[in-house]
Amino acid sequence: MTTDQPIIRLQNTKSRRREEFEPLDPKRVGIYLCGPTVYDRAHLGNARPVLVFDVLYRLLRQTYGAEHVVYVRNFTDVDDKINARAAEAGREIGDITAETIRWYHDDMDALGALRPNHEPRATDFIGAMVDMINELILRGNAYEAEGHVLFAVDSYDAYGALSGRSLDDMIAGSRVEVAPYKRNPMDFVLWKPSGAGQPGWDSPWGVGRPGWHIECSAMSRALLGPAFDIHGGGNDLLFPHHENEIAQSCCADPEAGFATYWLHNEMLQVEGKKMSKSLGNFFTVRDLLDEGISGEVIRLVMLGTHYGKPMDWTAKKRDDADATLRRWYGILAGHGFGPALIKALKADGQWEPDAEFLGVLANDLNTPGAIARLHVLAKGKTPAQLAGFAHGLDLLGLVPDWADLPRLAGGEGGAQVDDAIAQRIDALLDTRAKARASKDWDMADRVRDILTAAGVVVTDVGGQASWAAGPNFDAAALVDL
Ligand code: AMP
Numbered sequence: 461m462t463t464d465q466p467i468i469r470l471q472n473t474k475s476r477r478r479e480e481f482e483p484l485d486p487k488r489v490g491i492y493l494c495g496p497t498v499y500d501r502a503h504l505g506n507a508r509p510v511l512v513f514d515v516l517y518r519l520l521r522q523t524y525g526a527e528h529v530v531y532v533r534n535f536t537d538v539d540d541k542i543n544a545r546a547a548e549a550g551r552e553i554g555d556i557t558a559e560t561i562r563w564y565h566d567d568m569d570a571l572g573a574l575r576p577n578h579e580p581r582a583t584d585f586i587g588a589m590v591d592m593i594n595e596l597i598l599r600g601n602a603y604e605a606e607g608h609v610l611f612a613v614d615s616y617d618a619y620g621a622l623s624g625r626s627l628d629d630m631i632a633g634s635r636v637e638v639a640p641y642k643r644n645p646m647d648f649v650l651w652k653p654s655g656a657g658q659p660g661w662d663s664p665w666g667v668g669r670p671g672w673h674i675e676c677s678a679m680s681r682a683l684l685g686p687a688f689d690i691h692g693g694g695n696d697l698l699f700p701h702h703e704n705e706i707a708q709s710c711c712a713d714p715e716a717g718f719a720t721y722w723l724h725n726e727m728l729q730v731e732g733k734k735m736s737k738s739l740g741n742f743f744t745v746r747d748l749l750d751e752g753i754s755g756e757v758i759r760l761v762m763l764g765t766h767y768g769k770p771m772d773w774t775a776k777k778r779d780d781a782d783a784t785l786r787r788w789y790g791i792l793a794g795h796g797f798g799p800a801l802i803k804a805l806k807a808d809g810q811w812e813p814d815a816e817f818l819g820v821l822a823n824d825l826n827t828p829g830a831i832a833r834l835h836v837l838a839k840g841k842t843p844a845q846l847a848g849f850a851h852g853l854d855l856l857g858l859v860p861d862w863a864d865l866p867r868l869a870g871g872e873g874g875a876q877v878d879d880a881i882a883q884r885i886d887a888l889l890d891t892r893a894k895a896r897a898s899k900d901w902d903m904a905d906r907v908r909d910i911l912t913a914a915g916v917v918v919t920d921v922g923g924q925a926s927w928a929a930g931p932n933f934d935a936a937a938l939v940d941l
């Protein structure tokens with residue numbers, strides 16, 4: 461971490477306090493996010509944790525270096541909901557999970573979410589789950605009963621600490637399955653038997669399959685180790701899923717402590733109401749993309765609300781985000797931003813985050829505050845003044861491709877420049893550089909006038925010229941000297 465990096469603060473569900481983030485090892489910062497159960501297209505609510513943790517991932521990479529952050533997000537590809545869907549559709553389970561994972565990648569890529577470093581599928585870690593369950597039995601935290609293995613909640617004193625519930629309250633308020641073989645009604649399944657037609661793996665307890673909670677404990681342990689930095693998910697997972705993950709992991713590795721920081725995003729609503737199929741306000745990320753709403757617009761709307769607050773998707777927010785992004789892209793395209801200018805700014809040491817923007821973002825991922833700061837930074841008048849603005853947009857993942865800026869800004873295709881034309885522009889700039897070197901100001905001005913007439917935006921940074929075809933680019937105006 462360099463000295464000018466901000467202090468990251470995170471609201472830790474475990475302590476219920478906003479704490480300064482101190483990684484166990486700054487050379488290997490670990491995050492685990494509970495991923496989707498794969499049997500259906502991701503709905504808009506599912507995209508919220510993905511985008512929240514994508515911004516956290518980007519901020520950690522900016523702070524500790526990209527190679528020092530390990531982000532894991534799993535696919536739950538063994539689950540009774542998947543079995544039910546396969547039976548209903550008369551299809552193979554493996555077809556459904558493979559197709560859903562493909563969709564998930566397409567949709568989350570379209571939202572500009574970086575792929576995590578590891579995306580483990582639960583079915584690839586059954587051995588690790590069986591091992592962990594065995595250890596829990598040996599340590600006296602789990603027991604076998606009628607082909608099931610159950611976690612004994614009475615064996616773990618801190619059970620309920622994350623969600624702040626006592627065992628008695630849980631039992632009183634719960635709808636848990638009452639089974640005669642459970643010692644305590646809150647005991648939960650680590651392993652269950654599989655019958656014919658159900659996916660099953662050999663185990664010391666017969667052919668069966670894992671419960672959902674043990675999947676995340678085993679996969680995070682395998683990929684991040686028994687102790688790591690941040691564990692996240694929607695707050696609908698706080699209880700029982702995360703409570704159970706903690707019980708399993710802390711009992712299997714009592715010295716380790718599991719995740720230091722627990723981060724939970726609040727839920728997404730639509731026009732003030734819970735998203736649900738019966739209210740007719742249920743839609744998938746793909747539905748929105750198919751309507752022509754871009755991934756960047758969806759992303760900007762999402763980041764407009766702090767992750768710790770319920771977020772409301774509305775048509776007005778969508779339209780406002782669309783207008784804001786067009787304006788912002790237009791400002792940047794108009795000042796020649798693109799891969800070449802960014803390269804020049806980097807070479808010149810000017811491709812740096814704005815300190816205030818970064819400080820606001822680092823304060824518990826205050827994305828609305830960071831966006832407010834971008835509105836101020838957008839008033840810059842030169843590429844150097846706009847560098848922090850461009851860097852901020854980039855850090856929030858709002859520029860899918862810098863080479864594509866003119867199109868994003870709403871330019872009409874004219875900005876696509878083929879190689880032959882690019883070479884002519886390069887040659888003109890070369891002529892201008894030579895003219896300037898020999899103080900032939902007439903020639904330098906003539907070149908500038910030609911490029912201006914053709915709608916080419918030229919930017920000089922650190923003695924290096926770079927150019928971009930602006931929204932009004934007209935190749936026919938590139939007359940020869
Ligand atoms: P699932 O596939 O249902 O386990 O959900 C995957 C992720 O989406 C979990 O992290 C959930 O917390 C999250 N999630 C589900 N519904 C919503 C919602 N309406 N708003 C925000 N996050 C949600």
Ligand code: ZN
Binds near residue numbers: 493494676705
């Ligand atoms: Zn999980």
